[in-house]
Amino acid sequence: xxxxxxxxxxxxxxxxxxxxxxxxxxxxxxxxxxxxxxxxxxxxxxxxxxxxxxxxxxxxxxxxxxxxxxxxxxxxxxxxxxxxxxxxxxxxxxxxxxxxxxxxxxxxxxxxxxxxxxxxxxxxxxxxxxxxxxxxxxxxxxxxxxxxxxxxxxxxxxxxxxxxxxxxxxxxxxxxxxxxxxxxxxxxxxxxxxxxxxxx
Numbered sequence: 001x002x003x004x005x006x007x008x009x010x011x012x013x014x015x016x017x018x019x020x021x022x023x024x025x026x027x028x029x030x031x032x033x034x035x036x037x038x039x040x041x042x043x044x045x046x047x048x049x050x051x052x053x054x055x056x057x058x059x060x061x062x063x064x065x066x067x068x069x070x071x072x073x074x075x076x077x078x079x080x081x082x083x084x085x086x087x088x089x090x091x092x093x094x095x096x097x098x099x100x101x102x103x104x105x106x107x108x109x110x111x112x113x114x115x116x117x118x119x120x121x122x123x124x125x126x127x128x129x130x131x132x133x134x135x136x137x138x139x140x141x142x143x144x145x146x147x148x149x150x151x152x153x154x155x156x157x158x159x160x161x162x163x164x165x166x167x168x169x170x171x172x173x174x175x176x177x178x179x180x181x182x183x184x185x186x187x188x189x190x191x192x193x194x195x196x197x198x199x200x
Contacts, residue, residue: 018044019182026180027058028079028089030118031069033098038110038119040092040102041066042081044180054155056130059138062147065098067135070151074132075116078153079124081178083188088123089178115157125164125175129157 003010010016018024027046031039043066046058056078060067070076081089092102103110103119110119113129120127130153138148164174177189 014183016182018180019185022181023179023187024181026081026089026178027056028081028092028121028124029058029066029070030077030079030103030120031066031075032073032118033065033069034072035099037099038101038103039065039069039098040079040106040108040121042089042093046078049152054128054158055133055152056128056155057150057152059148059150063149067149067151068098070132071135073117075118076130076132076151076153077113077116077118077120077127078130079121079127080175082125083176083178085121085123086178086186111159113157120159125161125177126170127159128155129159130154131156 001010005017008015024044025046027043029041029043033039041064043058043060047056049055049057058078066076088106088108091106092108094102094105096102096105103121109122111122111127112119113127115129116131118129120129132151133154134152136150136152138146138150140146160170164170172189175189179187179189181187
């Protein structure tokens with residue numbers, strides 16, 4: 001089949017775009033509100049975009065609590081979501097008020113970051129401490145506002161739990177990170193293999 005994604009007339013019950021651009025890592029974004037309440041929410045439009053410097057991005061559909069807090073404070077943390085944290089991650093996506101901490105809602109432990117005034121998930125295999133570089137509104141085609149905004153962040157600090165490091169390398173299979181597919185589908189990175197790049 002073929003369809004023009006600008007009109008989205010595909011004839012299917014659900015838009016297949018997110019099912020095709022997959023798997024996508026989940027950015028478990030934490031921030032702090034002006035009242036000091038810690039916010040935590042998973043974002044599947046998330047990825048690393050540079051390694052020198054270390055940069056990440058996530059985008060939000062509308063000004064949710066995470067984006068409001070991040071825009072005001074200029075900082076956020078991103079915890080890694082392992083397979084064993086899938087249920088807690090899902091609970092943290094509940095649409096609750098800004099006065100509710102998703103850490104408490106999901107039964108998670110707050111760990112203080114070292115370089116920013118935000119908490120990360122202590123149970124996570126690792127976390128990134130980030131400073132906001134830019135927040136970009138994402139317009140559609142002829143300038144119509146989609147409601148999406150992209151946050152570009154510089155990674156200032158990185159937490160890795162020691163049990164996931166062996167012989168100087170992070171062991172991806174032990175991390176068993178969760179990824180988002182399309183619809184309500186997820187996968188985990190338990191099946192890991194290596195490929196050497198061609199030398200010529």
